[in-house]
Amino acid sequence: MSIKIKNLYKNYKGFEAVKNLNFEIKKGSITGLLGPNGCGKTTTIGMILGLIRPTVGEVLINNKDIEIEKNRISVLEKMNFISPYVELPKKLSVEENLIVYGKMYEVKNLQNRINTLCNDLNLKEFLNKKTGELSSGQKNRVSLAKSLINNPEILLLDEPTASLDPDTGDYVRSYIENYAKKNNTTILLASHNMSEVERLCENIMMMKQGKIIDEGTCEELIFKHGRVNLEETFLKLVRE
Amino acid sequence: MKLRRMYALSIRHLYLIRGSFPRILDLIYWPTIQIILWGFISKFFTMYSDYYNNTVGVILSCAILYDFLFRSSISFNMLFLEEIWSRNFTNLFVAPLKLSEIITALTFTALVRTLIGIVPAVLLMSPLFGVSIINLGAPLFLLFLSLYMFGTTLGILVTSGLLRFGPAFENTAWSSLFLLAPLGCVYYPLSILPEWLQYISNLLPLVYVFEEARSILINNSVNYDNIINALLLNLIYFSLSVIIFYFSFYGARKKGTLVNMGE
Numbered sequence: 001m002s003i004k005i006k007n008l009y010k011n012y013k014g015f016e017a018v019k020n021l022n023f024e025i026k027k028g029s030i031t032g033l034l035g036p037n038g039c040g041k042t043t044t045i046g047m048i049l050g051l052i053r054p055t056v057g058e059v060l061i062n063n064k065d066i067e068i069e070k071n072r073i074s075v076l077e078k079m080n081f082i083s084p085y086v087e088l089p090k091k092l093s094v095e096e097n098l099i100v101y102g103k104m105y106e107v108k109n110l111q112n113r114i115n116t117l118c119n120d121l122n123l124k125e126f127l128n129k130k131t132g133e134l135s136s137g138q139k140n141r142v143s144l145a146k147s148l149i150n151n152p153e154i155l156l157l158d159e160p161t162a163s164l165d166p167d168t169g170d171y172v173r174s175y176i177e178n179y180a181k182k183n184n185t186t187i188l189l190a191s192h193n194m195s196e197v198e199r200l201c202e203n204i205m206m207m208k209q210g211k212i213i214d215e216g217t218c219e220e221l222i223f224k225h226g227r228v229n230l231e232e233t234f235l236k237l238v239r240e
Numbered sequence: 241m242k243l244r245r246m247y248a249l250s251i252r253h254l255y256l257i258r259g260s261f262p263r264i265l266d267l268i269y270w271p272t273i274q275i276i277l278w279g280f281i282s283k284f285f286t287m288y289s290d291y292y293n294n295t296v297g298v299i300l301s302c303a304i305l306y307d308f309l310f311r312s313s314i315s316f317n318m319l320f321l322e323e324i325w326s327r328n329f330t331n332l333f334v335a336p337l338k339l340s341e342i343i344t345a346l347t348f349t350a351l352v353r354t355l356i357g358i359v360p361a362v363l364l365m366s367p368l369f370g371v372s373i374i375n376l377g378a379p380l381f382l383l384f385l386s387l388y389m390f391g392t393t394l395g396i397l398v399t400s401g402l403l404r405f406g407p408a409f410e411n412t413a414w415s416s417l418f419l420l421a422p423l424g425c426v427y428y429p430l431s432i433l434p435e436w437l438q439y440i441s442n443l444l445p446l447v448y449v450f451e452e453a454r455s456i457l458i459n460n461s462v463n464y465d466n467i468i469n470a471l472l473l474n475l476i477y478f479s480l481s482v483i484i485f486y487f488s489f490y491g492a493r494k495k496g497t498l499v500n501m502g503e
Binding site for chain 2: 010042043049053074076080083085086088090091092096099100102106130146
């Protein structure tokens, strides 16, 4: 599935959170969305998920306009999302949470899917534990399992490794990388972790004050701005 | 509408109840206390009031009916508030759930939640005070249906406010029913109210339900006009509340409150 954004604007009471966004993410590619806090990344992801209504413009998933309710539901069936600001019910066990979301996404052979994900993400021993009792690294892996429960064709990752220790962060990055390759998943990754973006993303979009100010591959951006790595390139662009 | 998705949303809340004994206790505790309190008040009025003379259980039956309404409404609100408190709200709205599926699932789950609390209280009425709500006979089902519809309607309206204005609207969730109780004529006849207030009260289905409950218990006669009026008013208000819920959802999308809603 592909994502096409056409002439997208979002205004909140006179404040322009997103201004004239135009981009396309091809099926099976991983694209990074970089920018300082408040630059419009979450608003953009919110509009792609259908949670926020654009003021102007279109979000087309596989050429379907998600503003049409029927399209929104059929697209959401094949999409999923993870964010450190969104949690799963803490009082439910890991297994109960995965069952609930598996049924919500109408996953076939749900128990097999849960077993596979729990094996892959080392969650087997926590299946009966309450989600709220897990460490932040373990919770993050449960959220990742939830976001993959429907084998999504599009995955929106909003800072997927925020607040994780380096080891767990690396594990999650490797898993996402392998998963995307294996399943030809289209991924939009919003992150502040430059090494993560360098490692995972084929294409990077830099956002500032609601606009995309530059885009390209990691190497192209570093070369174009005469810097030695992505972090320095990012700092140059946001401070200009 | 897909049954499996609605079932998923329901079991999310049933798992929550099943997994916590204090939560079950909390559901049962308040209706039971309410019944015991009104049981004694009812006993006192039965002995010392001309109006309630020889009509054991009128107040107690009305108390249980009102509590059923109160629990229906609060249950619906609670199911929604749970999603906000647990920061699960966004996950729910990025799942492929239609609004009609959310409303239907929460409506039925709220009923289960209400019954868990109210059934033990109803069962206690007979051994403690010698009163059974079954005395209301066959119309009891229609009275319960009416109250359930009205409770759900209020629940949907408060939920619409939560969607549109965020968690700040939470206080309204708790106070909405207290506002309507004096006008609903739960424990006294409509004629007690000043005439101008009676016109307003007549717009509430509650008045017809409680007038009818008293009429059955005191006069032993059923006036189906009251029951039909209550059901018709409920149908109108329920439909309006669903429309408001849809508008609130689209308003929330415009305002961006569906993203990161939580405490």
